[in-house]
Amino acid sequence: MSMHKRFRVLILGAGFGGLAAARRLRGSPDVEVTLIDRNATHSYYPMLYEVATGFRHGRDMVGEAALSRGASISYERILARWGCGFVQAAVAAVDPGKKVVRTDDGDEHPYDHLVVSFGFTSDFFGIAGLEERAFTLSSLEDALAIRRRVMDYLDRKKRGQEVSLRILVGGGGATGVETAAELANFFHGRQKAGDLHSGDWNIRLVEASPRLLSMLPTEASAAVLKRLEKLGVKVMLDTCIKRVEDRHVVLAPRPLRPGESLDALVCEFRAEAERSFEAEVILWCGGIRGSASTAMLGLAVDRKGRIPVDPTMAAQAPDVFAVGDCAALTDPESGKPVPNLAQSAIEMGELAGENIIRRIHGLPLRSFRFHAYPTVIPLGGKNALAHIGTWTAAGLVGFAVRQAASFGYWLKILPFHVALRDFVRSTFSYMSND
CATH class of the missing domain: 3.50.50.100 (FAD/NAD(P)-binding domain)
Incomplete structure (x- = not known):
């Protein structure tokens, strides 16, 4: 009796795009998914400013831990229930020809399909000092x-x-x-x-x-x-x-x-x-560019250090997809670059995961379709501006929209009762600073 082959999928970087790809691939009998990230926790970037301004909490480790919980969560808590593996290590080298990734601990990780989600680094534009x-x-x-x-x-x-x-x-x-x-x-x-x-x-x-x-x-x-x-x-x-x-x-x-x-x-x-x-x-906070780690693939990058991808999220290397802030994607309908947003990174990751499954089964790959994402800008305390389509709301209504958007993201990666508990706890923690 022949064994059903499981294709090895490596995801480099477990930010918004990387986690979205893993979530799309979870439960598939066709793949064995492993994420590699240098950090042990997933950071929710829209909440980092709350950590930076949490001055009413103590200076000790207890105070910092209380602030950090609302903006980060252990990868193991997320991935264990998805059936995905996790390696905490920095990527040292990528060989697309041999389909092998080497980490800084000396281990080698072979793959059949690779999702690159290295994220971004700040762009200082050569400004002296x-x-x-x-x-x-x-x-x-x-x-x-x-x-x-x-x-x-x-x-x-x-x-x-x-x-x-x-x-x-x-x-x-x-x-x-x-x-x-x-x-x-x-x-x-x-x-x-x-x-x-x-x-x-x-x-x-x-x-x-x-x-x-x-x-x-x-x-x-x-x-x-x-x-x-x-x-x-x-x-x-x-x-x-x-x-x-x-x-x-x-x-x-x-x-x-x-x-x-x-x-x-x-x-x-x-x-x-x-x-x-x-x-x-x-x-x-004046600009970002693709992570310097993208150079490991030996592929051409644009002036922002990002890997050009086609509308299916495929890069110019066999079975390699790139998503999120390290990917340069042009919207096929408008001809404009897809903006660096958490929402677009999530959609890129989901599409890459789906197209890996479709490629395994010999099906046509799907193309990215840009959506006009809601924009929510916190403006201090219980005040925010929300813009959705032609509708704009400010003040407490905008703040409520912002809270709903954050809770919606936690629901995507955590069970309902855990997401609700963590969200309520972090909300009260951050509101105590207002």
Whole structure:
């Protein structure tokens, strides 16, 4: 009697796209799935700003653990019920010709099909001094590092020291806006309570475009700007970071486009070549690129370090698929690049998993179809802006939409009772900081 062959599927990187591929493949009698990731836990990136701004929790390991639980979960808790294997290790080399992956512990992992989901790294655009001086918010460790830096300031303030905290956030996209808003909401609340004064803190948000959140309608961007200004955030548009010198950030008007005059900029100091600001904390949220690990495959990458894929998520190597932030995909209908969003990474991963099954059975592969995903931007405390199609809601309604979206994701990867318990626990933990 012949044995039913099970094809070995390796998934490199267990972020949104990698987990989505594993979820699609779970239970299939045709495959044996193993995920490889250097971390033991899956980070829920939309909640990292809550960890970074969780100042009411203690500085000890208990306080950090309480914050971390709402933004991370053990891979073993997720994958065990899916029947998938997990290897905690860093990928050291990939040989698409021999179909073998080697990890940093020296082990070799052969595969029949490979899903690459290495994720992203921050893009500093060659700005002098920025990478060395700035915090980023791309991992749980990053979020905790930001929190510790701000907690140092708060501790010195409690001891009666005359200190002020100047924070500069680079990038007016979702991460920059929500982090600046949550920081300002906390400081604004402490100021109302009399614990801080207006001169004790300062937050600047720098964005090179003429408005925040350029993917949203103009009215929604204006509403976000109004909310940030109400919280005391100084928003500087049409402004870019030119270089960082120790604790000084040198800003300049953004470069002019062909035919554009300086008067067209909304930069507040467009008559000057540059201006310097002091900052104890610099947070860079101004751009991402594909992980440097993608180079291991020896495939061509685009200018953002991402692996070009066709609409089926297949790369230019036998039985290799790439998904998420390390994949460069053009929407076949619009001809535009698919944006780097959690929702698109999840759909890419699901499609890659489905197409592996279809390839095994000799069926035609399906193509990616881009959807207009809902956008939810937390704006400090129980306030958020939600934009779905032509509908926009702000304030508490937007916050409710945001909570529903987060709970929906936990339901995808956890049993209902576990998802509900963890979600409620983390919600109360984070709301205690408002």
